[in-house]
Amino acid sequence: MNIFVCVKQVPDTETKVQPNGDGTFIETSSIKWIMNPYDEFAVEQALLVKAANAGSTVTVLRVGGVKDTEALRTAMAMGADDAILVDAEDNLDSYTIAKSLKGAIDKSGKSADLILCGKQAIDDDCLQVPQVLATMMELPSVSVIVGFEQAGDTVTVKREIEGGALEIYEVKTPVVLATNKGINTPRYASLPGIMKAKRKPMQQLSLADVGVSLEDRRVVYSDFSLPPEKPAGKKFDAMDDAAAAGVVAEVVGLLRTEAKVL
Amino acid sequence: MANVLVFSETNNGNVKPVTLEILGKLTGQSIDVAVIGDLADDQVKVLAEYGAGKVHKLNGANLEKYSPEGYANALHGFISGGSYDYVMTGATSLAKDMVPRLATKFDAGMASDCVNFLFEGDTFQGTRPLFAGKCLAKVSLQGPKPHFITVRPNALGMPESPTAGAGTASDASVEAGEIRAAIKEIIASASEKVDLTEANIIISGGRAMKNPENFSILSEMADVIGATVGASRAAVDSGYAAPSMQVGQTGKTVSPSLYIACGISGAIQHLAGMRTSKVIVAINTDPDAPIFTKADYGIVGDLYKIVPIMTEEFKKILA
Numbered sequence: 001m002n003i004f005v006c007v008k009q010v011p012d013t014e015t016k017v018q019p020n021g022d023g024t025f026i027e028t029s030s031i032k033w034i035m036n037p038y039d040e041f042a043v044e045q046a047l048l049v050k051a052a053n054a055g056s057t058v059t060v061l062r063v064g065g066v067k068d069t070e071a072l073r074t075a076m077a078m079g080a081d082d083a084i085l086v087d088a089e090d091n092l093d094s095y096t097i098a099k100s101l102k103g104a105i106d107k108s109g110k111s112a113d114l115i116l117c118g119k120q121a122i123d124d125d126c127l128q129v130p131q132v133l134a135t136m137m138e139l140p141s142v143s144v145i146v147g148f149e150q151a152g153d154t155v156t157v158k159r160e161i162e163g164g165a166l167e168i169y170e171v172k173t174p175v176v177l178a179t180n181k182g183i184n185t186p187r188y189a190s191l192p193g194i195m196k197a198k199r200k201p202m203q204q205l206s207l208a209d210v211g212v213s214l215e216d217r218r219v220v221y222s223d224f225s226l227p228p229e230k231p232a233g234k235k236f237d238a239m240d241d242a243a244a245a246g247v248v249a250e251v252v253g254l255l256r257t258e259a260k261v262l
Numbered sequence: 263m264a265n266v267l268v269f270s271e272t273n274n275g276n277v278k279p280v281t282l283e284i285l286g287k288l289t290g291q292s293i294d295v296a297v298i299g300d301l302a303d304d305q306v307k308v309l310a311e312y313g314a315g316k317v318h319k320l321n322g323a324n325l326e327k328y329s330p331e332g333y334a335n336a337l338h339g340f341i342s343g344g345s346y347d348y349v350m351t352g353a354t355s356l357a358k359d360m361v362p363r364l365a366t367k368f369d370a371g372m373a374s375d376c377v378n379f380l381f382e383g384d385t386f387q388g389t390r391p392l393f394a395g396k397c398l399a400k401v402s403l404q405g406p407k408p409h410f411i412t413v414r415p416n417a418l419g420m421p422e423s424p425t426a427g428a429g430t431a432s433d434a435s436v437e438a439g440e441i442r443a444a445i446k447e448i449i450a451s452a453s454e455k456v457d458l459t460e461a462n463i464i465i466s467g468g469r470a471m472k473n474p475e476n477f478s479i480l481s482e483m484a485d486v487i488g489a490t491v492g493a494s495r496a497a498v499d500s501g502y503a504a505p506s507m508q509v510g511q512t513g514k515t516v517s518p519s520l521y522i523a524c525g526i527s528g529a530i531q532h533l534a535g536m537r538t539s540k541v542i543v544a545i546n547t548d549p550d551a552p553i554f555t556k557a558d559y560g561i562v563g564d565l566y567k568i569v570p571i572m573t574e575e576f577k578k579i580l581a
Contacts, residue, residue: 011393017393017396023399093371123392127375128362129362131360144355160506162457163451164451164453166448168449169443175442181498217371217404219404221399221400221401222402224397227396227398233558235557236562245571252575252579255541261519261540
């Protein structure tokens, strides 16, 4: 099977986000970049499918800045065979990213049997790219999947909806699937894996190479700002057992009389 | 005046509350509502009270249950016959899955999960959180129309005095087309509780829960005050709680009226996911835990002592 995995490189979850000077994005100069956490599940699922289907290849794709290639190197260290990087700004909208990914897959000359993505990127939180890519490629898609089984060209996936309920889909490949936490446990890259990844091919393309221009953008952001800070709250010491009952009674009382949430 | 279509999902025959939130904010625009399937007259009346001009009931084969392709095809066909500038709907599980497909069929853009919006003349301008709410930005759309927008439930609030519309109901027949990804079966949630993203009260446990069994003390308190139980990433990654319970940047972003954090230190990624809760209570033995910087009421203490006392206090006050 020809398996493609789309990954995004995002600021580490511990990043304190600051708007940049003109408010068009965030300050990125001192950011530690990581693979989008939901994409780790997509890479792991691709490797599991590869292991179960002899002769399969896993190609990992990314659209974004070329200065740091952490996400692609991590995916290859985990076991992906090769990578394609489309050189672009890190704050493109979902439409332009999906169009670039489609362009990169078309250019690879391989017909995709399975395309895996994380269900959302934790930077812009749009949850669009997998479904947009599928529609552009005229493929079916299932998003937010927490379970995957394959029998020949049929896959059965579990999609998580509100309240933890599950929709079970049966769909034939080729298909685009967007993974959620819970589907698998991503492996760590081993040291030999990391060494091997350095020699794996990484093809670099421009937006023009994949038939995309910045004019394609559909969503425009401005005025990045920090949300208002809450005023300091009240703090009570209840480390002493004797004080605990009184403190708890007071807080519960305040929840009713002051905060009015009960 | 912009021509806006609001797509409304229904729940047990009732339009979802987020539909009414959106309608209330659209006063002054030309507003149509579309639903898939039938809608009782009393629900059409509710839509009219909140401003709907026309209410379109879309019916066709293979639309009894959701499928991403069937719904997107049906709405694509219906919307193509109109002259809408904008299509809006609530950012639910269904919409997050389906609307990107629908927008792409029009080669159009989509603004996800807006928490506020206005119209400057005929032009939409939204506000949406990014980085799980660590920052906000203004969002606008360009390119082929209609433009697509999803709105986060509970963000706008219910309009206090909505302007009524005509609420003229009509039926339209639509085609689901080819459905390749179809639902074979639905497995209901084991929990009767409302989803974290819709919960009014959430009680979350962190690393200090130590094992899955200890979560029962949070469940007991949750039962008393009608809360949903959540967890931090540390608790989920340690196997104490299910991934669907995770609150934070790599889990669910929540904004309940009351959030009670038990034994959660308050990593940046957790704070990002719950900071917009109206009132936050934190219980932690470490007086310097970052969670206290976001807490309206902080209790420095051992959750295993505090939580049972708090459960009894809630019982007393709610008796």
